[in-house]
Amino acid sequence: MSPRSASVNEELRRRSRERLLQAALELVGERGYDATTLGDIADRAGSARGLVSYYFPGKRLLVQSAVHRLMHRTLEEALEREPRTEDGRERMARAIDAILGLARDHPVLMRQHMAGILQGEGFKQCPEQRRLAELLSDTMARYGSPDTAADYPMMRALLMGAVYAALVPGVPMPVPVLRAELFRRYGLDWERGAPPGAEAPDGTYHEDLSRFFAPGSRESERSPDRGHGHGRADDDGDGGERNQETDAAGQSK
Numbered sequence: 001m002s003p004r005s006a007s008v009n010e011e012l013r014r015r016s017r018e019r020l021l022q023a024a025l026e027l028v029g030e031r032g033y034d035a036t037t038l039g040d041i042a043d044r045a046g047s048a049r050g051l052v053s054y055y056f057p058g059k060r061l062l063v064q065s066a067v068h069r070l071m072h073r074t075l076e077e078a079l080e081r082e083p084r085t086e087d088g089r090e091r092m093a094r095a096i097d098a099i100l101g102l103a104r105d106h107p108v109l110m111r112q113h114m115a116g117i118l119q120g121e122g123f124k125q126c127p128e129q130r131r132l133a134e135l136l137s138d139t140m141a142r143y144g145s146p147d148t149a150a151d152y153p154m155m156r157a158l159l160m161g162a163v164y165a166a167l168v169p170g171v172p173m174p175v176p177v178l179r180a181e182l183f184r185r186y187g188l189d190w191e192r193g194a195p196p197g198a199e200a201p202d203g204t205y206h207e208d209l210s211r212f213f214a215p216g217s218r219e220s221e222r223s224p225d226r227g228h229g230h231g232r233a234d235d236d237g238d239g240g241e242r243n244q245e246t247d248a249a250g251q252s253k
Helices: 006-032 038-045 049-055 059-080 090-105 107-117 127-143 148-167 175-187 235-251
Strands: none
Touching: 006 038, 006 049, 006 059, 006 107, 038 049, 038 059, 059 090, 059 107, 059 127, 090 107, 090 127, 090 148, 090 175, 107 148, 127 148, 148 175
């Protein structure tokens, strides 16, 4: 058998990383951070357990990257949904609603994310975080900021503070109140974006997170007869790909 090309190995590594990110989101959302192990994530992803440490130095960074993926894809969807707009104020309203919506719709994930970045090792940059930063910075620029380099970090701090306030156990602030304050600060009309209580922009609220991951990730590869159950992947179904991805990871070292 001839060795696989570099492009094939790269694709296998990409698919493996995508599945790990998706599995981390699903499991932490279902069980919480402490009850989720790296072994659980590898099993849900159908990947060899040793591959987790190849792609991520630890569980905290893996989960942080997964939540940043959820954040930047949610924001991307909000900014680009129909009707498409280049109006800077409308895009700012959509961005605020997207981030506040994450606190409302994914409280377990977002609470863990906020707690994680306050730990000693703190905030770590990753490709997913950089994409989120690019989208928010671009939103601030289109809003008309004369100094995006200074105004973007303040916007980020205000959004993080609002998410934190919405998630504090026992004394959460209502999302509409937080939205009103952010809209007041940025001079936005209440009707912009996706006002609380309005129907979701496309008429639905999506629970399925697989749309945030590239084609070829675990959910899109399931054959119909395997169903949608979770747990350890069948050795016959995924064992070959696990071995291929392990080989691909080894060849890149």
